[in-house]
Amino acid sequence: MTTILEYLFIVRFRKLISKGDRIALLLIVLLYFAIAFLVFRNYQHFQNYILLFFLDTVGYHLQRSDIEILKLKKNYKAILFLEYLIYSLPFYLVLLFKEEFLLITGVLIFNVVLINLPKSNFKTIRYPFNLFNVYWHINFRKYKLIYLFPLLAILIYVAAEYQNHNLIYFVLLVLGIIACSPSFEREQAEEIKRNPYTAEKYLKCQLKNTVINTFYITIPIAVMLCCFQQWEKLLWVGFVFIPPLLNVILKYLYFRNDLMHQIVFVLFIVSSVLSFGASLIAMPFMYKKAIKNLKAIKYAEDSN
Numbered sequence: 001m002t003t004i005l006e007y008l009f010i011v012r013f014r015k016l017i018s019k020g021d022r023i024a025l026l027l028i029v030l031l032y033f034a035i036a037f038l039v040f041r042n043y044q045h046f047q048n049y050i051l052l053f054f055l056d057t058v059g060y061h062l063q064r065s066d067i068e069i070l071k072l073k074k075n076y077k078a079i080l081f082l083e084y085l086i087y088s089l090p091f092y093l094v095l096l097f098k099e100e101f102l103l104i105t106g107v108l109i110f111n112v113v114l115i116n117l118p119k120s121n122f123k124t125i126r127y128p129f130n131l132f133n134v135y136w137h138i139n140f141r142k143y144k145l146i147y148l149f150p151l152l153a154i155l156i157y158v159a160a161e162y163q164n165h166n167l168i169y170f171v172l173l174v175l176g177i178i179a180c181s182p183s184f185e186r187e188q189a190e191e192i193k194r195n196p197y198t199a200e201k202y203l204k205c206q207l208k209n210t211v212i213n214t215f216y217i218t219i220p221i222a223v224m225l226c227c228f229q230q231w232e233k234l235l236w237v238g239f240v241f242i243p244p245l246l247n248v249i250l251k252y253l254y255f256r257n258d259l260m261h262q263i264v265f266v267l268f269i270v271s272s273v274l275s276f277g278a279s280l281i282a283m284p285f286m287y288k289k290a291i292k293n294l295k296a297i298k299y300a301e302d303s304n
Helices: 002-012 022-041 043-063 076-087 089-097 101-116 135-142 145-161 165-184 189-194 199-227 231-253 258-274 278-303
Strands: none
Touching: 022 043, 022 089, 043 076, 043 089, 043 101, 043 145, 043 165, 076 089, 076 101, 089 101, 135 145, 135 165, 145 165, 145 199, 165 199, 165 231, 165 258, 189 278, 199 231, 199 278, 231 258, 231 278, 258 278
16 A cells, blocks of 8 residues: 555656655655645635645646556546545545535545546647747646636636635736746757847847746736726736746856756745845846856857
């Protein structure tokens, strides 16, 4: 039984841990239980958002590529059901201890529906993104990010129906994270060297590309906000553009070290929130440093 559980979690989190790293796997499992414990202790604050903790399973199911292999077994649907039950077990326990039996039933029924959904016949979804940064297309296709938008639209409806403005802020946060994801990918240094643009123009094109593509992904949510007459929340849509623009600059600021890039990005965002945006004053200096790094990459070939 222990071996089966270990195998399931290794498959589930194979992108986050190294092969054979049982300590990292154990830490991830403990983190899940720690989050569930915090939700349990502060259930009154998380009660309206508890279903969000089950969305991880939805995203995983929509992007997994081993279902065709599992279909070779007659009981593959039962395997998937038990697998998703195990993944979300800490949060099921929270609902169980809080006697939320109706919610548990609803989530289980939803999982059954999810497992029985027919596979989409659309092989290719045409995205309107600007192609200067191809990772917008790659990430949306690789991680099936398009499937998040119906869920975000539902959250907007729930927020408007129950006057829960925090859900709208959560949706905008998710949009910001989606817009940041392409900037965490790195093109080859040779691509930068071969590009005919100067370092400054190259960075400006990357920033322009990010603004245009972020605008495209905010349109559906902005339309939903207009439909539900959430006019004051439309102003907050503008804040969605800040994290991806910052992430582009940090990408070239720490082009050789993606881990440092991610750490600084998180720290910068947290400090900006806590200091009401005061950290953003440093962006012009970071912009100049990013240009300097791009110049070093472009001219490195000439010096060889």
